[in-house]
Amino acid sequence: MKQYDTVIFDLDGTLMDTLEDLADAVNEILQRNGYPVRTIQEVRRIVGNGLRQTLTLCLPQGTGEEVIDKLLPEFASYYQEHCQIRTKPYDGIMETLRELYERGFKLAIVSNKRDEAVKTLNREYFQEYIRVAIGENESAGIRKKPAPDTVYQALQELGSKKEQAVYVGDSEVDRKTAENSGLPCISVDWGFRDREELEKLNPAYLISRPAELLEILC
Numbered sequence: 001m002k003q004y005d006t007v008i009f010d011l012d013g014t015l016m017d018t019l020e021d022l023a024d025a026v027n028e029i030l031q032r033n034g035y036p037v038r039t040i041q042e043v044r045r046i047v048g049n050g051l052r053q054t055l056t057l058c059l060p061q062g063t064g065e066e067v068i069d070k071l072l073p074e075f076a077s078y079y080q081e082h083c084q085i086r087t088k089p090y091d092g093i094m095e096t097l098r099e100l101y102e103r104g105f106k107l108a109i110v111s112n113k114r115d116e117a118v119k120t121l122n123r124e125y126f127q128e129y130i131r132v133a134i135g136e137n138e139s140a141g142i143r144k145k146p147a148p149d150t151v152y153q154a155l156q157e158l159g160s161k162k163e164q165a166v167y168v169g170d171s172e173v174d175r176k177t178a179e180n181s182g183l184p185c186i187s188v189d190w191g192f193r194d195r196e197e198l199e200k201l202n203p204a205y206l207i208s209r210p211a212e213l214l215e216i217l218c
Helices: 019-032 040-046 051-058 065-081 093-102 115-126 149-158 172-181 195-199 212-217
Strands: 006-009 106-114 132-136 165-169 185-188 205-207
Touching: 006 149, 019 040, 019 051, 019 065, 040 051, 051 065, 065 106, 065 115, 093 106, 093 212, 106 115, 106 149, 115 132, 132 149, 149 172, 165 172, 172 185, 195 205, 205 212
Parallel strands: 006 106, 006 165, 106 132, 165 185, 185 205
Antiparallel strands: none
């Protein structure tokens, strides 16, 4: 019997290249409100901990919480309406998900993206293989990553035990999420962080191609 039967994925930077749509959305809001825009590389280093944190770090340092509170709904609404313009799965992801699914693995997404957007993208791209997709929903008392809440919720919905699950992600937030959840972390270097940064996090595995997941898990 194989050691693992469940794979929990991060979304942005792991399954999907969402960077351009995120950068376009944040810059739209910044420009509308008279703030300097950010380069795509600046946004790349910032994303990974939810829309509020992304907006906060893209605004000038010292911007007050009242301004962030005012702009966040505008940012969230704009991004929800424009989250599928240039967003796409990374090369090799669909083939890897299909192979994992056909081999009997249970698959889930946990993300710090808004829950509605996560479920929308999962329905559009992955629902044939992934039946559990969970996004940020702290208003319901479910803490976002790196807290383990969304991982535990996914395991419960899948009927899986954490001892038979692995976590796959592309950032320091994902590495900490895996640690807090008690899951081995497989870090991927095709997302929003450089390989050198990921090596310093000491994940269980560090991979450069989606197909390497099959070599590790199968």
